[in-house]
Amino acid sequence: MIKLYDHAVSGNCYKVRLALSQLGVAYERINVDIFKGEQNERWFAALNPNKKVPVLIDGDFTMWESNGILLYIGKKFAPNNLYSEDPKDFGAVTQWLFFGKTTIDPALARARFITRFVLKEIQKEKELEALREAGKSALQILNDHLKKHNFLAGSYSIADIGCYAYVHTAEEGEVSLSPFPAVLSWCDRIRSQPRYISMED
Amino acid sequence: MIKLYDHAVSGNCYKVRLALSQLGVAYERINVDIFKGEQNERWFAALNPNKKVPVLIDGDFTMWESNGILLYIGKKFAPNNLYSEDPKDFGAVTQWLFFGKTTIDPALARARFITRFVLKEIQKEKELEALREAGKSALQILNDHLKKHNFLAGSYSIADIGCYAYVHTAEEGEVSLSPFPAVLSWCDRIRSQPRYISMED
Numbered sequence: 001m002i003k004l005y006d007h008a009v010s011g012n013c014y015k016v017r018l019a020l021s022q023l024g025v026a027y028e029r030i031n032v033d034i035f036k037g038e039q040n041e042r043w044f045a046a047l048n049p050n051k052k053v054p055v056l057i058d059g060d061f062t063m064w065e066s067n068g069i070l071l072y073i074g075k076k077f078a079p080n081n082l083y084s085e086d087p088k089d090f091g092a093v094t095q096w097l098f099f100g101k102t103t104i105d106p107a108l109a110r111a112r113f114i115t116r117f118v119l120k121e122i123q124k125e126k127e128l129e130a131l132r133e134a135g136k137s138a139l140q141i142l143n144d145h146l147k148k149h150n151f152l153a154g155s156y157s158i159a160d161i162g163c164y165a166y167v168h169t170a171e172e173g174e175v176s177l178s179p180f181p182a183v184l185s186w187c188d189r190i191r192s193q194p195r196y197i198s199m200e201d
Numbered sequence: 202m203i204k205l206y207d208h209a210v211s212g213n214c215y216k217v218r219l220a221l222s223q224l225g226v227a228y229e230r231i232n233v234d235i236f237k238g239e240q241n242e243r244w245f246a247a248l249n250p251n252k253k254v255p256v257l258i259d260g261d262f263t264m265w266e267s268n269g270i271l272l273y274i275g276k277k278f279a280p281n282n283l284y285s286e287d288p289k290d291f292g293a294v295t296q297w298l299f300f301g302k303t304t305i306d307p308a309l310a311r312a313r314f315i316t317r318f319v320l321k322e323i324q325k326e327k328e329l330e331a332l333r334e335a336g337k338s339a340l341q342i343l344n345d346h347l348k349k350h351n352f353l354a355g356s357y358s359i360a361d362i363g364c365y366a367y368v369h370t371a372e373e374g375e376v377s378l379s380p381f382p383a384v385l386s387w388c389d390r391i392r393s394q395p396r397y398i399s400m401e402d
Binding site for chain 2 (some may be wrong): 018049060063072075088101
């Protein structure tokens with residue numbers, strides 16, 4: 001059975017849990033206590049030298065980088081469902097998955113992390129403000145696209161799952177989603193997909 | 202013919218040129234004058250709302266995000282050459298391409314950009330130092346892997362091309378590659394591949 005080294009509040013882990021759930025793939029969930037620094041221990045660094053969750057183990061194959069894992073899961077378990085081998089559809093999926101990692105997550109995931117988990121006294125207000133502004137720019141790009149499209153890359157796919165994880169938690173980083181109604185509707189469409197699970201499930 | 206909206210000093214554009222060259226795919230190169238801010242003009246934002254080069258146009262298909270473009274090129278032009286449809290090989294390629302975008306490029310590309318293109322008087326020394334340290338950590342992970350493997354994901358692939366672009370220019374950001382001999386040997390192996398082109402070609 002697939003093993004997922006995981007943490008409950010990590011959006012990067014949640015992406016993978018959501019994709020596995022929607023595809024009906026069974027897996028074992030192994031908690032890594034990131035607040036205690038367990039990801040820095042030698043046994044974990046042997047799984048992922050970059051010392052981050054999630055890590056996925058599928059038999060003799062180990063991999064890390066959440067959005068890469070989504071592509072692996074897509075290819076292995078989701079032909080014509082959440083993932084397509086058609087070059088253009090595939091290209092669109094990879095475009096949005098990389099947009100997630102270059103533009104959405106560095107802003108929104110980081111703003112959420114600092115807001116939720118760093119003591120107010122040592123938060124750097126200027127840094128947080130810059131992250132929130134970058135998050136709004138990313139949301140504007142998504143909103144403009146989602147005004148004209150139901151999903152990011154044609155039909156519902158791992159691209160939506162990859163971007164949704166830190167978009168739907170934007171307000172935990174004090175970035176309001178109200179100015180982005182097309183993004184809010186898209187979040188609703190994702191939540192209505194079969195076998196959807198929330199981050200807390 | 203494929204069109205590539207491009208800039209000569211962008212490592213992200215160079216990745217795409219290198220992959221197209223190595224696969225022998227003809228393309229038209231269109232310069233976007235990023236130092237004049239041409240990427241912010243309305244015509245370019247209509248191609249990429251994130252206002253960055255490269256953008257690839259293949260017939261009626263337009264896409265952006267350099268490492269996503271590498272996967273598209275791989276799927277379309279490189280079956281069993283620089284790219285594999287085997288799930289594990291594919292997963293390994295995506296892992297390293299995302300590592301490039303989450304960990305290598307934000308450090309090394311940014312350090313290079315500031316060092317080369319931002320006036321010394323307004324460079325923030327503390328920020329630069331942090332970027333260089335992050336770059337060294339990324340290089341250490343690559344070096345440890347490349348001590349045991351000739352290439353990042355099995356045989357030579359788009360994963361190597363995607364990571365090479367900002368690794369081989371690390372010293373332009375004043376991050377020395379000398380402490381990372383396995384990375385240097387890997388760079389040499391890449392340069393010896395058929396139809397290799399340099400960033401200046």
